[in-house]
Amino acid sequence: MARVLQWWSHSKTVALIWVVSAVVFYTLFQMALRNSNSASSGRYYAFISSLLFGSRENFVEFDLALMNFDFADSLVSSEVRRSKLYDGMARDLDEKGAAFLKQGETSQSLSLSDIFTLKDGSVEPVLKAAIPPVRANVLYLSTEYSVPISETVKRMVNPYFDNSIWFQNSSLYHFSMFHASHHITPVPATEDEIEAEANAVRATSKTLCPLNIVLDRVVLTSTGVLLGCWQVTSGTDPTTIRAKLRAALPRAPEKQLYDAAILHTSFARLLGQPKASAMDSHNSDLVQFFHELVARLNMELRGFRAVVSELWYVEEYDVLALALNGRMKVRRFQLGCLTN
Structure with missing residues (x-):
């Protein structure tokens, strides 16, 4: 029982850190987008979803996109x-x-x-x-x-x-x-x-x-x-x-x-x-x-x-x-x- 509680506590901590990091990153990215051409930026919202809910490969793809399109x-x-x-x-x-x-x-x-x-x-x-x-x-x-x-x-x-x-x-x-x-x-x-x-x-x-x-x-x-x-x-x-x-x-x-x-x-x-x-x-x-x-x-x-x-x-x-x-x-x- 103690092992289960320890695992549950650790999982909640990791999840909380991940959610907070994602929210901060998303907020900063939104600020950059507001100063950019909205017509060109729409497809990068999809990368945000990938970042929050997808794989590490999508995170890398999103990071490369930011490097190439620094609005x-x-x-x-x-x-x-x-x-x-x-x-x-x-x-x-x-x-x-x-x-x-x-x-x-x-x-x-x-x-x-x-x-x-x-x-x-x-x-x-x-x-x-x-x-x-x-x-x-x-x-x-x-x-x-x-x-x-x-x-x-x-x-x-x-x-x-x-x-x-x-x-x-x-x-x-x-x-x-x-x-x-x-x-x-x-x-x-x-x-x-x-x-x-x-x-x-x-x-x-x-x-x-x-x-x-x-x-x-x-x-x-x-x-x-x-x-x-x-x-x-x-x-x-x-x-x-x-x-x-x-x-x-x-x-x-x-x-x-x-x-x-x-x-x-x-x-x-x-x-x-x-x-x-x-x-x-x-x-x-x-x-x-x-x-x-x-x-x-x-x-x-x-x-x-x-x-x-x-x-x-x-x-x-x-x-x-x-x-x-x-x-x-x-x-x-x-x-x-x-x-x-």
């Missing part, structure tokens, strides 16, 4: 990569000066004078047909978030300029992800091929999870663009989105327009000098004036949070149609967050 590290590395990109963009004005005041080029190698004109004292876009149409995949920022941002930018920037600003349409705030065809490397397509591309993007959108994002900073580039630079707190990372779109659109240009990690959207484009009265306290130091303007914008907007849940496949019939309110055809897809 938390991946998320951190993308965040660091974006931060470095944004640091470089913030230095651009110091390194190149306010090139936009000399009618420079856009980030897409287009002359500012080719896309904007001054008419009756106001800036108007110059719309030119895109032949063939540009086919862009963009994440859409809902007006729930874009309108408050746009109103803040206008309120803080307008007083310093005499109608020499082009404000991005708040109903078209977007994050450029991947081009099936762009103006630098056009990829002509038939109607059937375009439909096939759209269907491939629709299928891809179902595997992507909504992005919870936070505005890291506002920067002004040497080309005069006020940009919102964002970080991702959860959801599918932009690097993963672009990789999946690359796989879905094999005919797309090899050279894309933006870094794979970047997540940015245009708020406005400055096209002229600030008012003379705005420069009175800056001794004609334009760069310093612009830095102070950006600093005030950051005080208002940094930390702004939003959720992105739509991927658009856009045929732009005019050059930069999304930026200039041109002609376009939009197919809208909800991010489905389906697991494999």
Whole structure:
């Protein structure tokens, strides 16, 4: 009888240690998963069950999976990569000066004078047909978030300029992800091929999870663009989105327009000098004036949070149609967050 009691006591101790260890491990793993792409992580829940109730071989398989798919590290590395990109963009004005005041080029190698004109004292876009149409995949920022941002930018920037600003349409705030065809490397397509591309993007959108994002900073580039630079707190990372779109659109240009990690959207484009009265306290130091303007914008907007849940496949019939309110055809897809 004593031997039976001793065995029972030992078994309970071992079982308790095993259960506590499993619960702790499961909790830590859940924390890592919350910072990862949910669409990619679903199959690892099966490994948890194996760990809790299965064999030692399953434990080894699970351990190897963690080694190969370190989601938390991946998320951190993308965040660091974006931060470095944004640091470089913030230095651009110091390194190149306010090139936009000399009618420079856009980030897409287009002359500012080719896309904007001054008419009756106001800036108007110059719309030119895109032949063939540009086919862009963009994440859409809902007006729930874009309108408050746009109103803040206008309120803080307008007083310093005499109608020499082009404000991005708040109903078209977007994050450029991947081009099936762009103006630098056009990829002509038939109607059937375009439909096939759209269907491939629709299928891809179902595997992507909504992005919870936070505005890291506002920067002004040497080309005069006020940009919102964002970080991702959860959801599918932009690097993963672009990789999946690359796989879905094999005919797309090899050279894309933006870094794979970047997540940015245009708020406005400055096209002229600030008012003379705005420069009175800056001794004609334009760069310093612009830095102070950006600093005030950051005080208002940094930390702004939003959720992105739509991927658009856009045929732009005019050059930069999304930026200039041109002609376009939009197919809208909800991010489905389906697991494999």
